[in-house]
Amino acid sequence: MKYDFTTVMDRHNMDAIAVDGLSEDGTGSPAKPKEGFDIIPMWVADMNFPTVPTVQEEIIKRTQHPAFGYFKPREEYFQSIIDWQTKRNGVEGLTKEAIGYENGVLGGVLSALKAFACPGDPVLLHSPTYIGFTGAIGSNGYKMIHSPLKKDAEGIWRMDYEDMDAKIKEHHIHVAVFCSPHNPCGRVWERWEIEKAMEVYKANNCVVISDEIWSDLILEGHHHIPTQSVSEDARNRTIAMYAPSKTFNLAGLVGSYHIIYNSYLRDRVLAASEKSHYNSMNVLSMYALIGAYRPEGYQWVDELRQTLTGNVTYACDFIKEHFPGVTLSRPQGTYMLFLDCEEWCKEHGKTIDEVLKAGWDVGVAWQDGRPFFAEYGIRVNLALPLERVKEAFARIREYVFVS
Numbered sequence: 001m002k003y004d005f006t007t008v009m010d011r012h013n014m015d016a017i018a019v020d021g022l023s024e025d026g027t028g029s030p031a032k033p034k035e036g037f038d039i040i041p042m043w044v045a046d047m048n049f050p051t052v053p054t055v056q057e058e059i060i061k062r063t064q065h066p067a068f069g070y071f072k073p074r075e076e077y078f079q080s081i082i083d084w085q086t087k088r089n090g091v092e093g094l095t096k097e098a099i100g101y102e103n104g105v106l107g108g109v110l111s112a113l114k115a116f117a118c119p120g121d122p123v124l125l126h127s128p129t130y131i132g133f134t135g136a137i138g139s140n141g142y143k144m145i146h147s148p149l150k151k152d153a154e155g156i157w158r159m160d161y162e163d164m165d166a167k168i169k170e171h172h173i174h175v176a177v178f179c180s181p182h183n184p185c186g187r188v189w190e191r192w193e194i195e196k197a198m199e200v201y202k203a204n205n206c207v208v209i210s211d212e213i214w215s216d217l218i219l220e221g222h223h224h225i226p227t228q229s230v231s232e233d234a235r236n237r238t239i240a241m242y243a244p245s246k247t248f249n250l251a252g253l254v255g256s257y258h259i260i261y262n263s264y265l266r267d268r269v270l271a272a273s274e275k276s277h278y279n280s281m282n283v284l285s286m287y288a289l290i291g292a293y294r295p296e297g298y299q300w301v302d303e304l305r306q307t308l309t310g311n312v313t314y315a316c317d318f319i320k321e322h323f324p325g326v327t328l329s330r331p332q333g334t335y336m337l338f339l340d341c342e343e344w345c346k347e348h349g350k351t352i353d354e355v356l357k358a359g360w361d362v363g364v365a366w367q368d369g370r371p372f373f374a375e376y377g378i379r380v381n382l383a384l385p386l387e388r389v390k391e392a393f394a395r396i397r398e399y400v401f402v403s
Contacts, residue, residue, distance in 0.1 A: 003300050005049050005307040006385050011041070015252065018044040022365065026357065030365040037363035040384070040392045044367075045183075045336065047249040047383035049307075051292070052300035055248060058291030059284050068283055073101065077286050080293040081257060085242075087298070088216065089226050094259065100270060101281045102256040105213045105241040106136045109177060111273035112209045112239045112258075113142060115265075117175045124168055124176040124206070126159065127373040128338065130183045133211075134371060137177070145171050146373065149185060155329045157185045159193060161200055168204040176206045178238075180227055181214045184338045184372050184379050186331020188222040191230060198227070198234045207265065208238045213256070214334045216247040216301055220309040222332040228261065236262040239269060247301060248292040255285030308335045311382040311389050318393045323401045335383040338369065342376035344401060352376050358400040364392050 011019050018041035022032045030043055041048060078096040085091040102108035117123065119141030125133055127146035137144055147164045149157045167173065178197065181188045189197075201208050210227040218224050228235045243256035260266040273279040291297070315337055316330050325344030328337055341355055352370070356378065359366050369377020382389055 001303045001306070003052065003303050005304065006387070007050075008385050008388060009048055009050060011048065016041075016046075018046060018048070018365070026360060030360045030367075031357070033363035033365075034361045037361070037395075039363050039365055040388055040395075042364060042366045042381040042384070042392060043379075045246070045381060046251055047335070048385070048388070049249065049304070049383065051248045051250065052294075052297050054294045054296045055250065055288050055291040058287040058294075062284065062287045071283055073281060073286055074290075076290055080290050081242075084293045085226075085259070088301075089224060089229075091226060091229065098259050098261050098266070100258045100260065100266070100273075101279065102241065102243075102258055102273070103254055103279050104245075105211055105243055105256045106132050107279065108239075108241045108256060108258050108269075108273070109133070109209050109211065110136055110140055111279070112207070112269050113137065113140070113175060115268035115272040116207045117142060121175070122171040122173045124164065124171075124173050126179065126182065128184055128369070128377065129373050130179060130211075131371045133177060133179075134373075143171075145173060149182070149187075151329060155327075157182065157187045157329050159197055161196055164197070164200050165204065168200070168206060173204070174206055176201055176208050178208050178210045178227060180210055180212050181218065181224065181333035183211075183214060183334060184336055184369070184374075184377075185329060186334045186336060186338065187329075188218055188224060188332035191225045194225055194227055194234075195230045198230055198237070201237065202233050206237075208234075210238050210240045212240055213243045213246045215242065217308065217335060218305065218333045219312060219331065220305060224333070228259065236265075239265055244289045244292040248288075248297065250285070250288050250292065253285045253288050254282060255289060307386075308383065311335070311384070311386055312337070314386065315380070315382055315389060315393060318397075322393075322397050326401060335381060337380040337382060338372075338374070339378040339380060340374065340376055341378060345376055348403065352378070355400060359396060362395045362399045364395055364400070 023029045082094050122143040122145045124145050127148050145167050152158050215224040228238045240259045245251045327340045367379040
């Protein structure tokens with residue numbers, strides 16, 4: 001590989017919540033490990049890999065000019081997005097007019113909700129549900145209606161279309177939040193699945209807000225299908241959210257974007273997002289995107305996907321071999337595992353709190369799955385060098401899932 005995904009990067013004292021945000025007692029974040037164990041950060045959904053060097057190159061080049069006043073996005077910014085979406089996702093007909101800046105995907109989701117729903121209105125989501133949706137949508141006063149995903153005979157998460165339709169009708173829902181690929185389950189939806197979901201939304205006249213922030217991080221053997229691409233109606237019904245931040249580990253720079261083809265939807269979303277004057281691009285985040293979407297970024301992401309695929313394969317095989325009673329559906333995208341520990345906990349008389357703490361005590365900083373609406377769930381970040389993934393699972397085997 002051209003790029004380095006094996007060196008263990010020291011993130012201490014470099015503004016990383018993943019390693020510097022641990023608490024003394026486990027309140028609000030994983031607790032610091034016991035003496036003798038270092039932290040293996042597997043909770044915050046960012047990566048423990050250095051980003052593609054062209055990001056730093058573009059930022060450094062821009063900072064060499066000493067003025068950072070008001071500005072407008074460069075044409076290169078929009079063209080970089082158009083080229084990326086065309087080459088990576090097969091998008092056709094994307095123009096500058098359909099692209100708009102968002103401070104973050106969650107902020108974009110809320111702007112879209114404000115444009116088409118009022119506080120107290122119901123919103124359809126699938127569960128397990130991304131914790132960011134739970135916090136942002138709920139705290140802004142919207143009523144979350146969950147349509148649970150179900151595992152099929154092969155253990156693959158599937159949408160329940162009949163349940164979706166019934167919930168929409170029962171609660172008179174007109175806005176749905178769709179997650180593709182799905183977080184935290186890691187499903188990369190097939191075209192027919194998205195088509196069927198969009199038919200449900202169309203039949204019930206729902207505006208669809210599609211969070212596609214994970215769309216670049218697809219594991220080998222799978223392919224992302226943009227929600228807007230499955231039909232002309234989907235193209236005109238959907239507000240799609242994207243970002244280089246998850247792909248290139250740029251969350252601290254802030255910078256996402258929407259793609260909205262329908263001018264009516266777009267005008268409403270822009271009206272909602274611009275009223276606060278908060279949704280303004282940072283000049284360095286613009287150059288970060290331009291640097292990420294340079295040709296080097298294409299190769300970097302391809303190598304990252306190979307690395308993540310290897311990490312996921314190792315972890316899933318290890319769990320299957322060594323942790324009877326711990327189940328999971330092998331993710332097809334993202335770098336997160338979502339463990340179901342119910343059988344193991346009940347068999348061994350343990351609570352999920354005890355399991356989580358046993359991991360935190362030995363430096364495995366993983367994430368409680370209950371805020372994602374999974375009673376015995378644990379979410380695990382695998383975006384680390386394989387050496388660290390192996391060390392984490394060795395500790396889990398020795399100190400956590402033991403008889």
